[in-house]
Amino acid sequence: MAMANNKTLCSICNKDKITYPCKGCSKEFCLMDLTEHRQILNAELHRVTNEYNEFKQRINEQKQNPHNHSLIKQIDQWEINSIKKIQQKAQDLEYLTNQLMKITQELNNLSNMSIQQNLQPFINQISIIITEKPKFNKWKQNAITVAAGNECGHELNQLNLPFAMFIDKKKNIFIADFQNHRIVEWKSNAKEGQITAGGNNAGYRMDQLHYPRDVIVDQQNHSVIIADSENRRVIQWSRQN
Incomplete structure (x- = not known):
């Protein structure tokens, strides 16, 4: 079965989709509703078959009574009509089963599917993101001093057990100078720091x-x-204006 080129309204969801016809009821269904329609027909077929078997059993019991002869003829005709309906339902169910099998085969075999022209603008909007490998995947084996480094002391170019630090948006380093009881701000490439808090x-x-x-x-x-x-x-230590 070839994929439909034109979209039509599904008779169940009333949405404009690619649809497939049901040979029995001559209605159009989308793929999802076609499966549901098949299940409904299958359930109806089982129900009619069960009712027929139960009724046939009762009729056979009634045939033993000759007074019911005329009624039996009517029932026989009903039986013939019921068999025709069951056969029609079975044909519809077989047709839908074949439809679904063909659709499944086509979906599994993408080489048989073609892209519709009206989908091309959407495909053109798809972008491919390529993740590049980082240029630097190793750390340098030597470091540079960004604050102090002039032995232990209390001068502005010295620190005594720096305990913690914070770097702001301007890349200034605020250092908790533990043993000097102060907070020192060290600007980028500066030779000495500036006391921000404490230091007394x-x-x-x-x-x-x-x-x-x-x-x-x-x-x-x-x-x-x-x-x-x-x-x-x-x-909290506020900066002076």
Whole structure:
């Protein structure tokens, strides 16, 4: 069976799709509804067959009574008509089964399918994304110093046990200088840092820190937030205007 070129309305879902005819009822069905229609016919065939068998059994019992002779003739005619209906349903079911088998074969054999011309604009919009391998897949084996590196000390070009750091959008490094009880801002390529918070020896005053362990920068509010460990507090230090 060739794929339909023109779309028509499915008699069940009423959508404009590629449809297939049912030889029995002469209606058009899309692939999904064609399967459902086949199941309905199959169920109806079983129901009619069962009713026929039950009724035939009762008729055979009634034939034993001669007073029911005229009624038996009517029933015999009904039996003939019922057999014709059952045969027609069976033919419809066989036709739909063959239709579905052919459709399945065509879907499995893509070489028999052709792309309709009106689908080409959609296909042209499909883009292929190629993932490139990263150019750098190894780390360099030597490093550069970005802050301090002038031995241990409290000068602006020195650090004493840097504990944590934060890098802002401008690539400035804010360092929790643990043993110097201060937060130091180190700009890119700078030779020395700038004290942002603390730096007034260890203490609990609001201008002092005591072993700061962490720092983050609130760039929206222009402030730094510090985990002041030995003072058991977290404080916010605002930048001066």
